[in-house]
Amino acid sequence: MASNGNGPATGGVAAGGRNGLAKIQTQKKHNEICHDDSGPTVKAQTIDELHSLQKKKSAPTTPILDGTQGPFAALSEEERHKQQLQSISASLASLTRETGPKVVKGDPARKAETPRISHVSHPHITPTISVSDSALKFTHVLYNLSPAELYEQAIKYEQGSFITSTGALATLSGAKTGRSPKDKRVVRDDTTQDDLWWGKGSPNIEMDEHTFMVNRERAVDYLNSLEKVFVNDQFLNWDPENRIKVRIVSARAYHSLFMHNMCIRPTPEELENFGTPDFTIYNAGQFPCNRYTHYMTSSTSIDMNLDRREMVILGTQYAGEMKKGLFSVMHYLMPKRQILSLHSGCNMGKDGDVALFFGLSGTGKTTLSTDHNRYLIGDDEHCWSENGVSNIEGGCYAKCIDLSREKEPDIWNAIKFGTVLENVVFDEHTREVDYSDKSVTENTRAAYPIEFIPNAKLPCVAPHPKNVILLACDAFGVLPPVSKLSLAQTMYHFISGYTALVAGTEDGIKEPQATFSACFGAAFIMLHPTKYAAMLAAKMQKHGATGWLVNTGWSGGRCGVGNRIKLAHTRKIIDAIHFGSLLNANYKKTEVFELEIPLQVEGVPSEILDPVNTWSDKKAYNETLLKLAGLFKNNFEVFVNHKIGKDNKLAEEILAAGPIF
């Protein structure tokens, strides 16, 4: 029954109240029964019953297979479930105790709804979360939750988690908003002693096995002391022959959703046959390491044990540590199989022409591999095997600072329900994100499944690359926007791994900071850089790939004087590389770096192609050019005495491919 104040009132409502509104008559007319509603009522007597109607049980995960495939095919669903919990309990086992914790599946807050409580080691004890003694308590496992479930967990239990206006999950990574390379350690044992790259320039800071176990125990005890932990069982590498099974145990829904997005998501069938993981991460990032522990130099430690195939994270919640930790593992495992692991993006044209995009953080791998006219294979981590290129990951991790819908529409549109948005600032009411706001950090990020990019190619594999594009963001402003490289030059620049970003985020006048990071990813490689370089050279030669150096940084002067090269211009340059038109353009050679630069590129003002034209102060240009050349030379000195590949000829050519002055 409704009244609207305009027409005559109906039922028990009398017209003529103040404001002309109908006056509600509370007195019931004689004999009239009050109806709340005339519509049908739900088939529930209680609220609980009503709630139970809302959710339908997920389709049983067995039997999906026909009973003849896979190692677990003969098992009943019950048995399979038990084995899964036993496997998780084993992962969480303290190695000094006999058994792992008692694990049950499901949210402890929903005890009444938990469909089935399985006892792993003590079937006669009824689980209770009121017992705090770690030997008696149960660890609740939230296993491969869906994004919707993880949203609810994050919003209910994790401060700083919000839904943005486009449906993404905004979250905070805590005190750390970037990786901590100085706190990344690797166990040095009999095997890694000889296999890995140690010493000056190496990212592998050594630790011993015992200290690893101390930190592992600390992380495992921390995780077991919690009411619940998240467990993700997923894959790395889209090449089916070289797929790696990873398990991530973490304390935050944010971490679980991040890895759900970034690793390859198993199908229900694949999950059933998951078995034992090849590698396990223990992420106890909220908990610091013990500063009295040997080797610890801060409260953060990211520890890798290749023999145990485990990684422990203490004292940092930045999710990128997990992503890049696993990348390091691939940089160890893949070369052992003659497969080259690459810190690069990759995309493919309609005709199957493939390009790799190498570059250090912030140089444009994600931005330029996400191209509306091409298929995206991946934005950050790949393998190059005899079969071609395969993405290691199942998602992308894009920088968001100053993100705009116009310049990067595909990334903009990928920020929707399911996407993790780290450390962004948003309007408290409308929840609209202000991508220009650096209040929390400049390193704001979005992690989304690769399918969120409309032209992602699934499975994420591609033929052998035709073009190998080395990206450098040169804040000195002296490298040309594009140059064509010889194989030796490609190797020289690959080993150098140069970029220079703006030093201060606010004060634009500061000196740019040159960074040299071998293989465009020294923080993640495990073997000596020349091993990867030799493999890249052999593959490029075999498959006839052309190398390019593209400066996505400054033009017309160093940062503070000139401007960053327009993204639209860089995109035109990349287009010309893809189309093949740039390969046959007319070229001239620059001084000092001896780079071949094109005289014309369609859609790009010709005068910017040679940086000397864009500097009004030619003397400053020459000084800056020589300064950068000197930095390259100093950096390369440590590689001078290293053999690259089988014959010395290439090594000599590479040395000669550096700047000459």
Ligand SMILES: Nc1ncnc2c1ncn2[C@@H]1O[C@H](COP(=O)(O)OP(=O)(O)OP(=O)(O)O)[C@@H](O)[C@H]1O
């Ligand atoms: N000319 C340009 N070319 C490429 N990127 C540009 C250009 N001008 C500005 N940018 C900006 O630079 C940033 C490049 O970051 P991007 O996410 O592509 O880095 P990345 O190489 O993927 O790094 P990471 O390995 O850390 O993910 C983006 O924010 C992009 O908008």
Ligand SMILES: O=C([O-])CC(=O)C(=O)O
């Ligand atoms: O690892 C990260 O945090 C982001 C990234 O891709 C990189 O730095 O190369």
Ligand SMILES: [Ca+2]
């Ligand atoms: Ca990226």
Ligand SMILES: [Mn+2]
């Ligand atoms: Mn990266």
